[in-house]
Each structure stands twice: as structure tokens, then as C-alpha cells.
Amino acid sequence: MAARPPRALRHVPRRRAAPEPRGALRLRLLGDVHWLELRGPTACEVLTDAERRAVLARLGPDPLRRRPDVGAFVARVLRSRAPIGTMLMDQAVVAGVGNVYRAEVLVRQRLDPFRAGRDHGTATLERLWDDLVVLLRAGVRAGRIVTTLPDDRERPSGRPRRVDSHYVYGRAGLPCRVCGTAVLDALVAARRLFWCPVCQA
Template sequence: MPEGHTLHRLAKLHHQRFAGGPVRVSSPQGRFADGAALIDGRTLTRAEAWGKHLLHHYDSGVTLHVHLGLYGKFTESAVPMPDPVGEVRMRLIGAGRKGEPYGTDLRGPTACEILLAPEVDALTSRLGPDPLRRDADPDRAWSRISRSQRPLGALLMDQKVLAGVGNVYRAEVLFRHNISPYRPGKSLTRPEWDAMWLDLVALMKTGVRRGLMHVVRPEHDHGAPSYAPDRPRTYVYRRAGDPCRLCGTTVAHAVMDARNLFWCPTCQPG
């Protein structure tokens, strides 16, 4: 599932390409036909992301909400666009303020729907602070973490606690701060949380800028290759059974709340 930096990159791209002008919206697949009709021809005023949610705001007061889920994907294209291929939930074409036309096709999202303002407020109010948003309040996440007996590995993935953090950032930020994913939230100290929050902000901003998750410090970015040829190195994510890059201990694997968990038992004791 795409993590928060991917949605913020999409929001920035869509705002640059489509905001400030009318857009043409259709649903070649047919499943979003009614929603497409509500925003077809309207002006996109702003695109933004909150955690793993993409929001397109329109001059009519309605908002397009997209959650990519496990299989959703936007495919960007020059105009004129080719005929739709496959199950295209939504096709959006516009020129924005710059007057240069672009198009994008959306396939396989978990959610593609039109929301009214109260529904948008309800959505965002149940999400935790997003490290990539300027209005994020890390105290909201700390308040929930510091009172919880749940393990930190679960809390960091709970979008009601922290929005936008997924499996990679969860595994890597815990490693970078030598914190076991099994430690109860209430055992975390405030200085530890402040350091983790600042690290997440920096790491996720790098992800937005580069389009990939760079989580290994430069002095450790050598040795064993990444888990995939098109991905930067990680410390522990998807490295189960391999030696830790710092201490050589075998990286451990378990399942926590139905998600794969990776950590180094030596560097992350407890």
C-alpha cells in the first residue's frame, strides 16, 4: 500500500497540473459515473493529501476523495490520451492555470467518491496528525501513544494515531531509534517521541522530494543490496534472515495486526 509521501507527491502534481481550471471527468469503467458527473466541467481549486487520502476540492463545494488501497494507481498521460485500457475508474483531463493539458487515469482504488464538506471534516477528524502537513500537531499522537498499552509497532501503523505512516516507515524509524516494536506505547518517553516525530518529518519529506523512501543513513548505505533492484536500501524492512547492517544479528520477522513486522533483536532490545 502506498505510504503518505506518495499521496503528497500526487497531490502536488495534480495541483500543479489541474488546479485553477475546469476539468473533464469521466468513468470509462462506469462505477464512478454519478460522481464524475458532479465534478465534470467544474474548476479544481486545490489538491491536498492527508495521510493516505487524496482530496481534490472543487469550486462547487464538493470534494473528490481517493484512497488507493493495495491496488490503486494513477497513470499520468499527455493529451490527447489513448483509449482507456482495463478497468479505469476515473479519467481526469485538464490544463490548470498554465494552460498545458494533462490527463490521468485511476485504476483499482479502495475509494473513489464525492464528499460534501461535513463528510470531509468527519474523514480528517478521525485521522491522526500527518508528519507531512504543516498543520500537524504531534501532541495529538503523543497523547494517544503515551496512554496506550498497545505495542508501538501497532500504534505507528494506526491511521487514527498517525496518518500516512506505513510498513516501511514504521519498521525503519523504530530501528533508527533503537526501539523495539513490542514496547508498549506508554513506555515511550517524551524525548524519544519528539525525536521519532522529527525523524519521520525529515524522512517523509525526502520521500516526497525523491519519490522513493530513503531511510538508511549515508554512512550505512553500502554492503548488501536492497530487497528489490528499484528500491533504496533499508535497515530491516523485508530483510528477514539477513544480517543487520549495524551489528550482524539476524533480522527478525513476525506478524503484528496482520502486517509483516521486521526488526533487529540486538539493536532494538526489549
């Protein structure tokens, strides 16, 4: 009978071959065991520590931080004539909000994406911020973006299916999950924005 290897050796992970690159792959890092792929960002650079600090200094408050500065977010939005749908994509206004979260938080808060930032009240912007915190933290925990509430899904129980995950994102021409009106889309801040013309009027 062959001797079993020592416990430490039995649990050493073996490297699996990384799959063939596909899609909008911007960066691939290969280690001894794992690999990491970065997809989709419009800019991807390797930075020095000083350059990294300079980039972080330009970012707006981050909803995933333990004590984010909601006041800085509200102040930046209230000073601007830019549409709220554009501002949510500006990393100097709020860090980490991508295209999916932009569309979904605006419909959840029933905000017109084309209304100027300064035309919103402080309380409205604080509710928007609070919802961003909830959505982004849930996304990190789940490892996927699900923004719908169970009652608004075709299948309200069990793990949400991909088709049930969003209210408006990727649903142009399909009925709004709340009012049934066809979801619209347009290019805003260089990305496709989805919205309901009734719920967000």
C-alpha cells in the same frame, strides 16, 4: 513549406493509453491526458464532502503538515498499552505512516516494536516524531522511500539503489545493516513488520 501550428497548439499534451491494470489496483481515474492509479489500501471509497470531513476529523496529527501537533501524538501514545509498532499503523494516532515507514523509523530510533506505547518517555516519542517528519518529507521530495544513511549502504555514493533503500523493511533473514544480525519479521497490525532483534532490543 508547411506552416508551423501556433505555439499553444504545439504544446498540448496528447493522451497516452493507460497500461493494463495489474497488482492490487483499487481505483483508476482516467482524464483527457493523464491517469491516476491507487494501489494497496485496504479501504477505498468515494466520499461526499461531509463524509470526507468526518474521516479527516478522526485522523491523528500528520507529520507532513506545516505545523503538526506533536503533543497530540505523544499524548495518545503515552495513554496506550498497545505496542508502538501497532500504534504507528493506527491513523487515529498518527496520519500517513505506512508499513515501510513504521519499520524503518523504529529501527532508526532503536525502538522495540513490541514495547507498549506508554512505556516510552516524552523525549523518545518526540525524537520518533521528528524522524518521521524527516523521512516522510524526504519521501515526498524524492518520490520514493529511502531511509538509509549513505554510510549504511553497500554503495555509499550516488543515487541510492532500491536494494540500499531500507534498513529492515523487506529484509527478513538478511543481515541488519548496522549490527549484522538476521532481520526478523512477523504479522503485526495485519501487516508484516520487520525489525532487528539486537538493535531494537
